[in-house]
Amino acid sequence: MTETRAIETDIGGPLESAAPADGLWHRLESTIFGAGGIVVLLAVWEALPRIVTLSAGTKLFFTTPSQIAETLWQMFATGSIWVPLSVSASGFALGLGLAVVAGLPLGVLIGRSPTLNAMLDPFITAFNATPRLVFLPLIMLWFGLGLWAKVIVVFIGALFPILINTYEGVRNADKTLINVVRSFGANEWDVARLVVVPNAMPYIVAGLRLAIGRAVLGVVVAEFFGSESGLGVMMVQAAGQYHVDKVFAGLIVFAGLSLIMTAAVQVLENRLTLWRPQRAGGE
Amino acid sequence: MPGYIQGRNVNLTFRPPNRGPVRALSNFDIDINEGEFLSIVGPSGCGKSTFLNVLLGLVKPDSGDLQIQGKPIVGPGTDRAMVFQEFGLLPWRSVQDNVELGLELKGMARDARRKVSQPLIEMIGLAGFEGHFPHELSGGMKQRVGLARALATDPHVLLMDEPFAALDAQTRDLMQVELLRVWQEARKTVLFVTHQIDEAIYLSDRVMVMTKRPGRAKTIFPINLPRPRDYEMRTTPEFNELKLEIWNSLKDEITV
Amino acid sequence: MSDQAAPHQGFASRYRNVLLGLLAVAIFFAAWQAVFLFVPFNPLFISKPTLILQALVSLLVSGDLLHDLAISAVPFVYGFSSAAVVGVALGIVMGWRPRVGYTLDPIMIMFYASPLVALAPLVIVFFGVGVSGKTIIIFLLSIFPFIFNAQAGVHAVDRLLINVVRSLGGSERDLYLKVIVPSVLPYIVAGARIAVGRGLIGVLVGEFFAASEGIGYAIARFGDLFALDKMFACILCIMIIAVALTEGIRLAERVAFPWRVGQ
Numbered sequence: 111m112t113e114t115r116a117i118e119t120d121i122g123g124p125l126e127s128a129a130p131a132d133g134l135w136h137r138l139e140s141t142i143f144g145a146g147g148i149v150v151l152l153a154v155w156e157a158l159p160r161i162v163t164l165s166a167g168t169k170l171f172f173t174t175p176s177q178i179a180e181t182l183w184q185m186f187a188t189g190s191i192w193v194p195l196s197v198s199a200s201g202f203a204l205g206l207g208l209a210v211v212a213g214l215p216l217g218v219l220i221g222r223s224p225t226l227n228a229m230l231d232p233f234i235t236a237f238n239a240t241p242r243l244v245f246l247p248l249i250m251l252w253f254g255l256g257l258w259a260k261v262i263v264v265f266i267g268a269l270f271p272i273l274i275n276t277y278e279g280v281r282n283a284d285k286t287l288i289n290v291v292r293s294f295g296a297n298e299w300d301v302a303r304l305v306v307v308p309n310a311m312p313y314i315v316a317g318l319r320l321a322i323g324r325a326v327l328g329v330v331v332a333e334f335f336g337s338e339s340g341l342g343v344m345m346v347q348a349a350g351q352y353h354v355d356k357v358f359a360g361l362i363v364f365a366g367l368s369l370i371m372t373a374a375v376q377v378l379e380n381r382l383t384l385w386r387p388q389r390a391g392g393e
Numbered sequence: 394m395p396g397y398i399q400g401r402n403v404n405l406t407f408r409p410p411n412r413g414p415v416r417a418l419s420n421f422d423i424d425i426n427e428g429e430f431l432s433i434v435g436p437s438g439c440g441k442s443t444f445l446n447v448l449l450g451l452v453k454p455d456s457g458d459l460q461i462q463g464k465p466i467v468g469p470g471t472d473r474a475m476v477f478q479e480f481g482l483l484p485w486r487s488v489q490d491n492v493e494l495g496l497e498l499k500g501m502a503r504d505a506r507r508k509v510s511q512p513l514i515e516m517i518g519l520a521g522f523e524g525h526f527p528h529e530l531s532g533g534m535k536q537r538v539g540l541a542r543a544l545a546t547d548p549h550v551l552l553m554d555e556p557f558a559a560l561d562a563q564t565r566d567l568m569q570v571e572l573l574r575v576w577q578e579a580r581k582t583v584l585f586v587t588h589q590i591d592e593a594i595y596l597s598d599r600v601m602v603m604t605k606r607p608g609r610a611k612t613i614f615p616i617n618l619p620r621p622r623d624y625e626m627r628t629t630p631e632f633n634e635l636k637l638e639i640w641n642s643l644k645d646e647i648t649v
Numbered sequence: 650m651s652d653q654a655a656p657h658q659g660f661a662s663r664y665r666n667v668l669l670g671l672l673a674v675a676i677f678f679a680a681w682q683a684v685f686l687f688v689p690f691n692p693l694f695i696s697k698p699t700l701i702l703q704a705l706v707s708l709l710v711s712g713d714l715l716h717d718l719a720i721s722a723v724p725f726v727y728g729f730s731s732a733a734v735v736g737v738a739l740g741i742v743m744g745w746r747p748r749v750g751y752t753l754d755p756i757m758i759m760f761y762a763s764p765l766v767a768l769a770p771l772v773i774v775f776f777g778v779g780v781s782g783k784t785i786i787i788f789l790l791s792i793f794p795f796i797f798n799a800q801a802g803v804h805a806v807d808r809l810l811i812n813v814v815r816s817l818g819g820s821e822r823d824l825y826l827k828v829i830v831p832s833v834l835p836y837i838v839a840g841a842r843i844a845v846g847r848g849l850i851g852v853l854v855g856e857f858f859a860a861s862e863g864i865g866y867a868i869a870r871f872g873d874l875f876a877l878d879k880m881f882a883c884i885l886c887i888m889i890i891a892v893a894l895t896e897g898i899r900l901a902e903r904v905a906f907p908w909r910v911g912q
Contacts, residue, residue, distance in 0.1 A: 143751030247872030
């Protein structure tokens, strides 16, 4: 089991299509089709209630993009978003920060020590396979409905991608390169500084990206079931009152949070990995 | 008179986890003269690369006596440097920073390092590529960097572990010429491991054939071809005769 | 590798990692049990392994646990299998027809990036707390790994191999059976492994929200009742199922696709 623990990357991440980049049309083709897809989707959604008569019951659950945009705009304009957003964001930031602080050193440790790795492997495998949501009632029982329950939920969600990727990155350090620096008289610290850490960097960044998604999920779930305030609480209340536009507005804010963080990690990654060959196709 | 590098009864057995032990070297004897170019050829897995790692000080033999200039080898040292088969360049470091790796680990200051690395980079013909990363270089260019890095610490002994095996045939030929030129200038003692008999003869003062594992020295062929050597020499009858002799010695050791 | 026959190796050295793992698990549970010799035990706050084991046995004997599992399994099977069918079909079309891919990629990325769990309250309110609501949540959460992996699998089909089979006189059928399916299938199975975890999240979300039966409901209810031994027993049960499903698929991958070394 130890040897084959699969690396956590966004394996499901969409692939860049391998079209020959020839001429303006070819270069813009994917963008045009992609933008077109989104525009058509929004237009059909917007036009639907005007074309089809919805039953009274369905109407209650229906909203349109323009309504969602309007609600979102109102939330920012009146400032009603800031309190729940800051509550959610602080839970997110604290949990993710703790996961990084704990996951990085632990990952390095089990990457360098086969014994420790063998001993912790059953726990990591079990916790990683299990949806962390299962611990939610327990965490609420232990930590109550406040900030810390949320932080813990985010933490256990984000910890494993960081931990496992750090471990893989450390373990996959090229033996030849370690020999190279050793042959020049490097000590353990030099080996870590010159080979192991730079090698693990792309893995860690990939883990971080995955962890962001899990952390957002953690915030949402924790707030759905065990919080007094936050964006998720606002959404559950809105759903109960049939304010569907407000639910979608909350979803968009969460997605935005996730996208901004991912973009920040992307910037970090590009700065850290200038030395890597450009991926085919580009971003 | 003891050799510049002298090995007597060197034994080494690997004990990999979950597998049986592998005897890599058995009563291995070797003598290398100062400034000599010695090649080692042998069947795959005969322990020739292992021996280089032992000489480099990365692997400790189980028993036996191994000395350089009368001093036993206890670990890596700046009197020896290795050129690796897969180049072994740190992918996150530029050409210049790769060349300076050994100097940096010796604790040399940045300016002093530049003074050493710059002429070396010029010598290997990579002036203008100092800031490039390894992935931007061709295989031949990468191995030039590997060679410059090994020379930067000014070692007495250069260990080369199939350094040109990952290159295409033409690049390989050019790199051999280049290596001879550098060797003629720098006058290092070179220990060169290869699979190619041609390459061994063309470069070396002596060629050592090893037995199959556990590896021992089987025969040593002196190569008394005049230097400087040129490419045409490979077509002379003397060259081909040597090639045949060495092949005859080697082929008994090879099991397909 | 070795010329000599490998000498007999001790059991301990061959299974060193497995033994170390088992040892660590044993130590963990022993320490958990032993710590209450020194710390006062409060059954409303924590449980201990012996009590959890008793609770597990009693839940198994009474049939409650199996009943809840069976209840939860129904929407899981529906949601997961429909996600597999729809997701693989969609992914293959997106991989095969570049323009369909271009058009749908951004939309799929958008959905994938947004925490779709956030739509759960809406789904529950609309479809109710029964099988249909849970099925839809599970479907929504587990479809994306299938889409993206099927698409990646199609992209990974080696054009050279297609030409090889064609040049050897292979028919279209050979092309599918000998090249395309073996290339795409490992991706889909890997996607299924990821989707299992997300599907289980769907089960729990659906049942935490509003349900009167099911394993997720059982965990939440035992929590409300401060019956921590039973709660831990159910959590343990979910962990075992999750590990069995993901590791089972991983094992199947290794058996079925032995050529995919190190993937």
